[in-house]
Amino acid sequence: MTNERPEIKKSVERQFSQTAANYRRSRVHAAGEDLARMVAEARLSGGEWMLDAGCGAGHTALAFAPHVAEVTAFDLSAEMLAQVEALAQERGLANVRTRRGDVEALPFADGEFDRVVSRYSAHHWPHPEGALTEIRRVLKAGGRFLLSDIVSFDSYICDTYLQTIELLRDPSHVRDHTVAQWVAMFEAAGFAAEVIFEWRVPLDFDDWVARMLTPADNVAMLRKFLTEAPIEVQDALAIQADHDFSLRGALISGRKLLE
Numbered sequence: 001m002t003n004e005r006p007e008i009k010k011s012v013e014r015q016f017s018q019t020a021a022n023y024r025r026s027r028v029h030a031a032g033e034d035l036a037r038m039v040a041e042a043r044l045s046g047g048e049w050m051l052d053a054g055c056g057a058g059h060t061a062l063a064f065a066p067h068v069a070e071v072t073a074f075d076l077s078a079e080m081l082a083q084v085e086a087l088a089q090e091r092g093l094a095n096v097r098t099r100r101g102d103v104e105a106l107p108f109a110d111g112e113f114d115r116v117v118s119r120y121s122a123h124h125w126p127h128p129e130g131a132l133t134e135i136r137r138v139l140k141a142g143g144r145f146l147l148s149d150i151v152s153f154d155s156y157i158c159d160t161y162l163q164t165i166e167l168l169r170d171p172s173h174v175r176d177h178t179v180a181q182w183v184a185m186f187e188a189a190g191f192a193a194e195v196i197f198e199w200r201v202p203l204d205f206d207d208w209v210a211r212m213l214t215p216a217d218n219v220a221m222l223r224k225f226l227t228e229a230p231i232e233v234q235d236a237l238a239i240q241a242d243h244d245f246s247l248r249g250a251l252i253s254g255r256k257l258l259e
Helices: 006-025 033-041 059-069 078-090 128-138 154-171 178-186 205-211 216-227 231-237
Strands: 049-053 070-075 096-100 115-120 139-151 189-204 247-255
Touching: 006 033, 033 059, 033 139, 033 189, 033 205, 033 247, 049 059, 049 128, 059 070, 059 078, 059 096, 059 115, 070 078, 078 096, 115 128, 128 139, 128 178, 128 247, 139 178, 139 189, 154 216, 154 231, 178 189, 178 247, 189 205, 231 247
Parallel strands: 049 070, 049 115, 070 096, 115 139
Antiparallel strands: 139 247, 189 247
16 A cells, blocks of 8 residues: 555545534434444444544444444544544543544554444545455454445446536545445455445435535536436436435445455
């Protein structure tokens, strides 16, 4: 792994440093049916050491904190980590620590964690295969990685529209992968992969663009794209007259296989 900071990573750090407080207040990130499901699927005994890779404002790390010995909230943005620390203090959680860095070069020892989780972060990873290899490395034998993220469509036209609106809204977006692509990457990295469940993520358009501080010109283009989308895309995204729509989410579990 090199120490170079590709432009996309600088973009991620810059974008989320500007919007950290918005993500602390985000209903999409603070709740959601996948969050409780992630905790349940982690099969915790209470003594685990856990890593939240790409933790953002810390909603996932804090959801796990009452159920584990310690959780490390890890992110590229120092401002996001400050939000984690503030929320942990508000909730009286003393077993949350923060660490800044890159998921593609984790600064942790081999086998340091019992569980690794990541939620709504992986679509910003320039090299997800490298991140998965690092996550597998820091997991103990038999440890599990739980990934919750927005996923794309097998349809080329729906995939094209999805990636376009994601990038117009957020210049640090890399890609929403399909479920099949994630399963293939998990298996290539040495995990036994299982798709736990899929769900819809309803989005209020105005809140969605305000949270990311999307420029007005881009907001106008987004409205135009959503209004003029082909019927196939309108159905896939459940686009409404007021431009509200929904994305697809998937929760995928990976158990570290022995070499």
